[in-house]
Amino acid sequence: MNAERRAQFLVVGSILAAVALVGIYLAAGGSSYTPAKTQDPCKHRPWRNPEGLQQIAEQFTLSALDGAACQLGVSRETLARALATPESRERFTDRYEISDAKLARAVRAGLLRAVDDAEEAGALSPLLAAPLRETLRNIPLDQAIELINNAESLLDDVQGFLGPVEGLLEQLLP
Amino acid sequence: MGAEAPRPRVAALALAVGLVLADSSIVVLALPEIYRELDTSVAGVSWVLVSFNLVLALAAVPAAHLARRVGPGRSAAVGLAVFAGAGLACGIADQLSTLIAARCVQALGGALAVTAVLELLPATVGSERRAAALWATAGATGAALGPAIGGLLTELVSWQSIFLIQVPIALAAAVPILAVARHEAATGVLSTELRPTGRPHLLANLALALVSAAIAGALFLLVLLLIEGWRLTPIGAAIVVSVMPLAALLGSRLDGLVPSARARAAAGAILVSGGLGGLALLPKAEVALTLPPQVMIGIGLALVLSALTETALSGRAPQAIHGGWTISARHAGVVIGILAVTPIFTNDIAEQRSEAIDAGTAVILDSRVPPLLKLDLAQKIESRLDEEKGKVPTIGPAFEPLPDDPAERDEVVQLRDELQDQLNRGATHAFSPSFGLAALIGLLSLIPIALARRVEL
Numbered sequence: 001m002n003a004e005r006r007a008q009f010l011v012v013g014s015i016l017a018a019v020a021l022v023g024i025y026l027a028a029g030g031s032s033y034t035p036a037k038t039q040d041p042c043k044h045r046p047w048r049n050p051e052g053l054q055q056i057a058e059q060f061t062l063s064a065l066d067g068a069a070c071q072l073g074v075s076r077e078t079l080a081r082a083l084a085t086p087e088s089r090e091r092f093t094d095r096y097e098i099s100d101a102k103l104a105r106a107v108r109a110g111l112l113r114a115v116d117d118a119e120e121a122g123a124l125s126p127l128l129a130a131p132l133r134e135t136l137r138n139i140p141l142d143q144a145i146e147l148i149n150n151a152e153s154l155l156d157d158v159q160g161f162l163g164p165v166e167g168l169l170e171q172l173l174p
Numbered sequence: 175m176g177a178e179a180p181r182p183r184v185a186a187l188a189l190a191v192g193l194v195l196a197d198s199s200i201v202v203l204a205l206p207e208i209y210r211e212l213d214t215s216v217a218g219v220s221w222v223l224v225s226f227n228l229v230l231a232l233a234a235v236p237a238a239h240l241a242r243r244v245g246p247g248r249s250a251a252v253g254l255a256v257f258a259g260a261g262l263a264c265g266i267a268d269q270l271s272t273l274i275a276a277r278c279v280q281a282l283g284g285a286l287a288v289t290a291v292l293e294l295l296p297a298t299v300g301s302e303r304r305a306a307a308l309w310a311t312a313g314a315t316g317a318a319l320g321p322a323i324g325g326l327l328t329e330l331v332s333w334q335s336i337f338l339i340q341v342p343i344a345l346a347a348a349v350p351i352l353a354v355a356r357h358e359a360a361t362g363v364l365s366t367e368l369r370p371t372g373r374p375h376l377l378a379n380l381a382l383a384l385v386s387a388a389i390a391g392a393l394f395l396l397v398l399l400l401i402e403g404w405r406l407t408p409i410g411a412a413i414v415v416s417v418m419p420l421a422a423l424l425g426s427r428l429d430g431l432v433p434s435a436r437a438r439a440a441a442g443a444i445l446v447s448g449g450l451g452g453l454a455l456l457p458k459a460e461v462a463l464t465l466p467p468q469v470m471i472g473i474g475l476a477l478v479l480s481a482l483t484e485t486a487l488s489g490r491a492p493q494a495i496h497g498g499w500t501i502s503a504r505h506a507g508v509v510i511g512i513l514a515v516t517p518i519f520t521n522d523i524a525e526q527r528s529e530a531i532d533a534g535t536a537v538i539l540d541s542r543v544p545p546l547l548k549l550d551l552a553q554k555i556e557s558r559l560d561e562e563k564g565k566v567p568t569i570g571p572a573f574e575p576l577p578d579d580p581a582e583r584d585e586v587v588q589l590r591d592e593l594q595d596q597l598n599r600g601a602t603h604a605f606s607p608s609f610g611l612a613a614l615i616g617l618l619s620l621i622p623i624a625l626a627r628r629v630e631l
Contacts, residue, residue: 006432007433007438011441021449025452025455025457030454033456034526034599035532035533036536036596037529039536062539065539076539077531080535081552084552085553111303137549147519
């Protein structure tokens with residue numbers, strides 16, 4: 001092979017190698033190796049047939065987080081982590097410049113959306129939903145934040161979350 | 175003088191070039207450690223690398239002229255002494271600003287030493303051609319070995335040791351050169367005659383700058399991806415990135431097979447860009463997947479750098495000045511490459527980190543583990559994020575201790591792996607646009623390479 005052919009071979013070989021590498025990595029999913037997209041919290045998320053008080057409470061909390069996150073313009077996941085501890089909540093409100101009052105209003109709106117979702121999923125009777133809405137509408141703002149902020153006790157004891165309507169809720173469970 | 179030249183002097187000259195040019199890349203693997211220890215930002219720490227290369231790029235040609243005027247022996251000896259002193263200052267620096275200032279002084283000393291050596295070599299080894307070959311080999315060897323040596327020192331000793339170890343090496347290299355300096359001082363005769371300087375080869379130097387920008391971006395980004403994104407240790411990353419210089423050795427063997435510098439330059443630029451394209455499209459966070467692109471980049475850089483340097487020096491005199499221009503072009507390219515990619519990936523990594531953590535949290539929220547455990551995990555993840563202060567976190571500790579119940583334990587382990595997968599995806603994807611940009615810069619170098627055939631400057 002003369003020098004000119006070797007030069008051509010080198011250039012063409014380089015082009016083929018480069019195209020092959022890029023093509024193989026693309027075919028192996030190189031362009032889609034990205035973090036999964038989280039769902040828009042403003043879009044309705046169907047409940048997954050909750051069974052038992054604990055699962056209803058869990059779905060209720062997730063719906064409440066969705067509703068509050070939608071109001072605040074953040075993801076449900078960001079809000080869930082933000083409400084994990086008082087320090088994380090403070091970092092969150094500082095970062096997004098959200099006042100406590102705005103956060104409380106958003107949480108209350110989230111709780112109301114959770115009642116709507118529970119009712120729509122058939123997990124909550126309309127008879128129970130109406131007084132629960134009233135309770136949540138009138139709930140003091142600090143207590144509304146507390147409902148999600150203290151989700152551990154909320155999920156440990158649904159009575160702490162649903163308050164005076166627990167007895168009625170249990171009667172309506174499948 | 176060539177007949178009198180002792181071997182120690184040739185070795186000292188080669189050592190000086192290798193040492194200085196290794197310094198342009200030796201800190202790459204130490205950057206994450208410096209970043210953590212000096213509590214700075216990615217953009218801030220990049221200046222430890224940028225400042226050295228910027229000053230070297232700016233000072234190389236004036237330093238070459240200075241060496242020809244005051245005497246290359248004196249210039250090399252002073253340059254190495256300044257380089258050693260500044261290296262000591264780098265090693266004891268406890269603030270980023272001090273470190274960057276010392277790096278600038280180190281580059282000034284380095285520019286003096288390297289260009290003076292270029293001036294000394296022809297007389298020492300007997301011919302300009304042999305001198306150019308030795309200089310290019312010493313520089314390429316230093317630059318190629320730099321990251322691996324830096325990674326080993328960082329892991330085994332500390333990042334400061336990278337600079338401190340250079341002090342005795344620089345002084346040892348200066349000792350045999352002192353004889354030349356004394357000869358110059360005693361006789362007032364310079365070792366080379368002053369000749370008019372021709373114009374630099376603009377297209378070859380432009381292509382060198384572009385391809386150097388792409389290669390610098392590749393090395394800088396790959397190291398950060400391995401250490402900051404995938405959490406490898408510096409020594410682990412050093413082993414991984416050693417593939418590139420090893421492949422470069424392979425690529426250098428092709429030089430003799432293909433005499434056409436233009437074909438080697440074009441092929442090299444295509445391989446560098448193709449390898450960078452592969453790194454931009456990594457289909458998984460696996461070290462093994464970085465190897466084929468690294469091999470391609472290594473072979474490519476050996477081909478393109480030697481071909482373009484050869485073109486830039488061919489038929490031009492004095493070689494020291496034109497060698498100075500190639501140093502300027504290459505190191506200006508390094509600066510451009512790092513400055514171009516840093517803001518893009520620092521912005522992307524913050525965004526991707528946030529998206530990855532959200533995606534991982536979604537996996538936990540939607541999982542079937544008990545609600546109380548979910549809340550506990552959310553709290554621990556938040557704590558880990560707080561501890562890591564904006565960096566890509568190691569998420570494993572957030573899941574410790576694992577539950578005793580075997581079924582629950584399996585679910586938690588699965589959640590941990592899914593969250594880690596999301597973080598790996600985020601960390602890898604954050605680097606993609608920057609690797610893509612570096613690939614594009616590498617492809618741009620094909621323009622001056624193509625034009626160089628038609629327009630001879």
